[in-house]
Amino acid sequence: MNEMQPQLRTVNVTRYITPLREGGSMPAIAEADDGFMYVLKFKGAGQGVKSLIAELLGGEIARTLGLRIPELVFANLDESFGRNEGDEEIQDLLKSSVGLNLALHFLSGAITYDPAVTVIEPLLASKIVWLDGLLTNVDRTPRNTNMLWWRNELWLIDNGASLYFHHSWQNWQEQAVRPFAQISNHVLLPQATELESVDKEFRAILTPERIRGIVNLIPDAWVSNGDWEETPDEVREVYYEFLTTRIKSSDIFVKAAQNARETLV
Known part of the structure; x- marks a missing residue:
């Protein structure tokens, strides 16, 4: 495979x-x-x-x-x-x-991650903050962490509030290179001290080929309705272009996260 x-x-x-x-x-x-x-x-x-x-x-x-x-x-x-x-x-x-x-x-027995109980080490915190900056995930806050603690490990759940560009589909090119201001509300931002090293590592992993493979998972049945005027292949292409453009421009959302973190410390 x-x-x-x-x-x-x-x-x-x-x-x-x-x-x-x-x-x-x-x-x-x-x-x-x-x-x-x-x-x-x-x-x-x-x-x-x-x-x-x-x-x-x-x-x-x-x-x-x-x-x-x-x-x-x-x-x-x-x-x-x-x-x-x-x-x-x-x-x-x-x-x-x-x-x-x-x-x-379903992770049976998992509990909601509580930042007051468990502090996440800086490297892992930086990886998650970077991911949510890429995805423009507005829903990983102290009020609603959308992370679980299971078997002494941190698990991510619920990315459904990510990629909100697709709710205003026509200006995706502009949104692909826009800073992510809501990162200032991220529950793990205070510990995210290693964003630069994570940025280098993750950009190397998320090659266009890998992004293409992930985007190709989107079923035709999900993108063959009135939400889009484009064909399924054209819809997948927009997601591919958005993500690859954003990865190439990752310094924009990394800098936004670093600036937001400076206001916290």
Whole structure:
């Protein structure tokens, strides 16, 4: 297998267990036909497939960089699934999400990362801050860290609020080289003292070939709807160009993070 082309398994959802109502998009814990439990993200919720694309691309970029993230899988939802669900809101969500969705392996026993309890060492903090600067992830704050502590290790979850350029699709070229001001709210920014060395390391890893392989994971079914005028290949090309342009211009978001950190110390 070409190492530049990552692969995701596809599972079939067999049982809806419980909703996770703390998220606006109402993800759920569900069981699949491989016997494992997953946190299921629905294409019919919130920001729709754009949130799933951000989750997919952000997660697989994080994995490529060696950061810990639960396994991502495509999760197929049959049209008969949830027919007996008593909650009308959940039933509507399931009906609108028939087909291919996205899920993360459920880390049983994991707890939400609390910065007041555990301080992350500078190198790892810098890697995560760099990643979120690249992805323009607005949702890794002290109030909502979107990280889990599991088996004495830090795991990243929920990249669905990343890549917000795709909500105003037409000016992606400008946004690709824009500083990320919201990095000042990042929960790990105070410890991120090694951004320059991380920038050099990560730019070498995230070659255009690797980004192409990750972007090619986006299913046609997710980008063949009214959200885009372009063909699926053209949509994937925009994501590719956005990410590769941003990586080439990483000094912009690295400098923004360094400047924001100086105001904290």
